[in-house]
Amino acid sequence: DxxxxxxxxxxxxxxxxxxILNCDYTNSMFDYFLWYKKYPAExxxxxxxxxxxxxxxxxxxxxxxxxxxxxxxxxxxxxxxPGDSAVYFCAASPNNNAGNMLTFxxxxxxxxxx
Amino acid sequence: xxxxxxxxxxLITATGQRVTLRCSPRSGDLSVYWYQQSxxxxxxxxxxxxxxxxxxxxxxxxxxSAQQFPDLHSELNLSSLELGDSALYFxxxxxxxxxxxxxxxxxxxxxxx
Numbered sequence: 001d002x003x004x005x006x007x008x009x010x011x012x013x014x015x016x017x018x019x020i021l022n023c024d025y026t027n028s029m030f031d032y033f034l035w036y037k038k039y040p041a042e043x044x045x046x047x048x049x050x051x052x053x054x055x056x057x058x059x060x061x062x063x064x065x066x067x068x069x070x071x072x073x074x075x076x077x078x079x080x081x082p083g084d085s086a087v088y089f090c091a092a093s094p095n096n097n098a099g100n101m102l103t104f105x106x107x108x109x110x111x112x113x114x
Numbered sequence: 115x116x117x118x119x120x121x122x123x124x125l126i127t128a129t130g131q132r133v134t135l136r137c138s139p140r141s142g143d144l145s146v147y148w149y150q151q152s153x154x155x156x157x158x159x160x161x162x163x164x165x166x167x168x169x170x171x172x173x174x175x176x177x178x179s180a181q182q183f184p185d186l187h188s189e190l191n192l193s194s195l196e197l198g199d200s201a202l203y204f205x206x207x208x209x210x211x212x213x214x215x216x217x218x219x220x221x222x223x224x225x226x227x
Contacts, residue, residue, distance in 0.1 A: 032213045043116060043204050043218030044157070051213060089156065093213075101147070101170045102216055106156040 003027045004092050006105035013112050019077040021108050023090035026071060030092035034102065035064060035075045038087045047088075048075070080112045117141065118219035120205050126225045132193040135222045139186055139207030145169070146188040147216060148180055151202040163188055195226045 005024045013019045021035075031052035036044035050057040050064045050073070057064050063076045077084055087109050091102040117140035127133055139146050148160040159172035163182035174180075177195075182188045192199060202223050206216035 034215055036218075041220070043118070043120075043206075043220045045116070046215040046217060049213070049215055101159055101162055101172070102157075103159065104149075104157040 002106075003030075004090060004103050004105040006088075006090060006108045008108050009106070010109040010111070013080045013110065015082055015112055015114050016079045019075075019080045019084065019110055019112065021075040021077075021088050021090075021110065023073045023075075023105050024071060025073075025092050027092070027094065027103075028071075029094040030103075032093040033064070033066060033073050034091045034093075035062075036089045036091060036104075037084075038089060038107070044089055077110075080110075082112050082114050085110055085112045116217040116219060118205060118207050118217055120203075120219035120222050122222060123220070124223050124225075126227065127195060128227055129195055129197060131195050131226075132191065133195065133224065135190040135192070135203050135205075135224075137188045137190070137205030137207075137219060139188070139205075140217055143207035143209055143217070144186065145208045145214075146182055146186070147206040147208070148174075148188070148190050149204045149206065149218075151204065151221075152198075153201070157204065160190070192224070197226050200224055200226045 034049040035047045038044045066073045087107045089107045090105045119138040144165045147162045149157040160174040162170040180190045202221045204221045206218040208214040208216045
């Protein structure tokens with residue numbers, strides 16, 4: 001049972017354009033959402049997060065949007081740069097006292113072409 | 115550099131053997147998490163410790179166990195290894211409390227032959 005899904009395994013974008021990565025979840029208990037970037041041979045690197053009390057959070061070129069009614073979140077990267085080429089994982093955490101156990105999506109490989 | 119240190123980086127061993135993976139969390143982080151990433155798979159949560167106590171458990175096999183020591187470093191023990199245990203094993207740490215992002219180490223790549 002995949003509670004967090006990233007339906008696009010890959011995405012190719014031209015440098016300078018917008019990259020939009022999507023993520024869907026099924027568990028209504030999730031209330032904290034994160035995006036991670038992963039380069040080969042490295043661990044995932046935290047990018048940006050959003051709490052369920054918000055619908056948008058922005059950090060530089062990265063913006064995360066949350067649509068709770070649709071159980072959907074997206075990551076926008078503007079403008080995209082070749083160095084953004086990596087695998088992006090969305091992750092979600094429930095509102096409980098068990099800490100921040102994250103459930104990850106399967107990842108989307110982003111390729112930004114110069 | 116996330117501040118999370120994992121050793122060793124690579125491990126090659128035979129079926130039936132036992133290995134120990136080690137993780138040092140970021141300074142000040144009380145929670146440690148272990149995740150497994152098999153080939154072409156997402157990251158699967160194994161287990162979480164908070165300040166020495168087990169806090170949450172995921173799909174961790176009975177052949178696997180973990181602990182967190184008083185100095186907050188953690189070890190993941192994998193025994194009776196099978197070919198299917200070959201994977202990347204990541205450790206992450208976070209501040210205590212709610213809504214803190216996890217910071218990951220660079221992983222240990224385990225190959226079982």
